[in-house]
């Protein structure tokens with residue numbers, strides 16, 4: 001069953017459309033990754049799918065309901081979002097930020113219930129930030145901050161999880177760790193996951209379906225094994241690569257071809 005359906009979506013800013021005539025759907029429990037060049041519209045699409053943009057037309061249906069008929073609070077109970085860039089609330093501690101994920105479930109600011117505390121502790125453990133709990137967000141490294149905002153989204157405990165470049169700022173260990181966590185949430189908790197990513201090789205073993213965006217349009221979609229080809233990477237990214245088989249996963253893997261220095 002489709003948890004999210006997008007029909008003829010156009011979206012952008014100040015009456016200029018960045019996303020053009022997009023149609024696709026996401027099945028419940030799927031793990032999808034959106035790939036495309038800088039400026040191709042990945043972040044714009046992820047925002048549009050949560051009703052965060054004013055310049056928008058077309059139809060978005062979530063769980064059978066028209067997205068535009070829902071309040072932001074109702075949407076926030078269905079979709080948790082880790083943005084590409086954060087407005088940093090510098091004075092807050094890690095613990096306070098993760099607790100913010102619970103607000104959408106609370107009737108009033110009552111300091112949280114024991115259930116909230118359990119969930120906050122669980123997601124901090126899962127994302128490896130328990131030891132940072134009392135630290136101020138301003139005093140963390142980029143990668144630690146990234147994990148705090150991922151933890152906040154997990155604390156929101158929604159069926160859908162949107163993450164805009166979750167691996168940026170993370171070291172190689174945490175890049176894999178984050179995708180392992182997302183895969184665990186998909187497989188064990190039935191979450192539906194939509195991420196954007198620049199590290200294509202990283203997501204190939206985790207995402208079931210890739211969506212290639214080019215100039216705000218859907219270039220192609222399908223399982224990584226089908227979509228990752230030399231010609232698709234050339235068309236979408238204008239990059240010359242070789243494709244080989246990862247010896248562990250047997251899935252395709254991109255191998256960069258070193259280029260000569262740019263001449264004037």
Ligand code: ATP
Pocket residue numbers: 013018036037038039040041042043044045084
């Ligand atoms: P990246 O890989 O760099 O994150 P992206 O695929 O996420 O890129 P978007 O951020 O969606 O790209 O931007 C798509 C286009 O929309 C770009 O041309 C960008 O300049 C424009 N754009 C993005 N945000 C705004 C905004 N707030 N107001 C006006 N135009 C915007």
Ligand code: MG
Pocket residue numbers: 042043044084164
């Ligand atoms: Mg972006």
